[in-house]
Amino acid sequence: MSAPASLSEPVFPSLRINPELVRGILVGFIRNEVRKVGFERVVLGLSGGVDSSLVATLAAEALGADNVLALIMPYKTSDPKSKSDALQVVQQLGIHHLEIDISPQIDAYFARFPDADQKRRGNKMARERMTILYDQSWGWRALVIGTSNKTELLLGYGTIYGDMASAINPVGDLYKTQLWQLADAVGVPTSIVQKAPSADLWAGQSDETELGFQYRMIDQLLYYLVDRRYSVEELKRLGFDEAFIVDIVRRVRDNQYKRRLPVIAKLSSRTIDRDFRYPRDWGH
């Protein structure tokens, strides 16, 4: 795709953040939203990628390393480097960790469905990890803390009730390019910040290859489209390629369902989430 020179800087100016300001808000968010509902601890899936490494870092600062449990849940085709990166973060932060190889349970299931394609298997793995996270959260009396960023939530580049599931999410309003800046500033190892983003369903998988575009460009477009509410015509005038715009707009629209509760058939005068509206932090 093409974009004007002003849009091709390494970090798009409007997406630059003051990391200290954001860090303070997010650490406060974790502390507040966890403690006021009666918890002290969080569990998270630590993949060795930048998103979960950042969340682990923020959680350790907010609650203390002793109150953070990182679950490392590789499948046999996961890149071994992911696990060693995750362990590096665990060591650096001094948080608890538990390694659970999900291969046996995944393979036992797909032995009955050997024709399942890679996407189906990947979704199953994401949901397998989710059930482990929620099980461990019960056992450890902790909340599950999420790691989905704004870019992937908008694009629907995640598994509903899988990696998208959590009790609280500190990074869901940060675009990937903003998240990189914060991760770098709070001390996530540079090798993790700089490595190519991957869902790591198999070694060598790449988000940007699968999406067909670079995060840098996607985030610029999403910023204008979502935050600034530019029309498609206005986006074209900025220099974004039409096919690129159409693709991203479609992804945002088609994945709206992933960002919502299931649709409830309305019958009564007060239906949950439609006209029965209470804050999540009710009484806290």
Added chain:
Amino acid sequence: MSPDGRLAVGLVQMDPALGDRARNLERHRQWVRQAATAGVELLVFPELSLTGYFLKDLVAESAIPFEGAIMNELRGLSDGLDVVLGAVIEEPDHRYFNASLYFSQGELVHVHRKVYLPTYGMFDEHRYFAAGDRFRSFKTGFGRAGMLVCEDIWHLSSAYILSLEGVDMIICPSSSPGRGVTTDERLGTAESYGLVCRTYAQFLTTFFLYCNRVGYEDGANFWGGSMVIGPNGDIIAQQEDAGEALVLAKLDLGEVRRERLANPLLRDERLELTINELRRVWHERTRKPF
């Protein structure tokens, strides 16, 4: 007032529990005690300090009537100092208002019902609240005051009207959620409010007391930043962080007179011109054929 003729004010930058009125009332009592010990004469709590902000359907069940045990308890808070607090008021006709209440010497002195209810973006106030229909100043033991609640100050006319009533101070309780992250050291919201509050104080030559809450509700953060600004636009006190705090300031009320001598903006204000021009604008708007 203190022997030096200065008024001791306190802004309670607090984090109310959402929908837990009993717990919040107890916390009000604690802050009042702390402020009284510190010699505060006028204590300001944030918008909806008794209930929390993003109430949604909790509005009805968080409301209090003007008469009754809870209102009596609120009156009692002001036995030793004047208190401004925020509550949901239920009128006898069952309209609910986002209101700021001014208590003094055990009595309710004035009520401002929020006029401008933000209902856009992250806000949904008009879904739950009825809108106030007036801006009125009132007399206190420390001069004439007016109250504006949060979004009210984003409409120039609100402060302008109070100014023409001759207020010495504008009190603005607020529950402003922070947003707008850039490379700046402060949130966009904090920058904007700072600009508005200082502008009003200086343009209207009045003290401006801005009390914002802190904490989080459903992921939204409240940025605090409570401030007291003098009639020349100078910041007298400001809480830089978003933690709970009692922000203290001493106001030399004589500053209003001196500032209006030096900058007689209020004297020169052409009220009749403004009214005539507004009437013309109104007529032109309403005369349009479709």
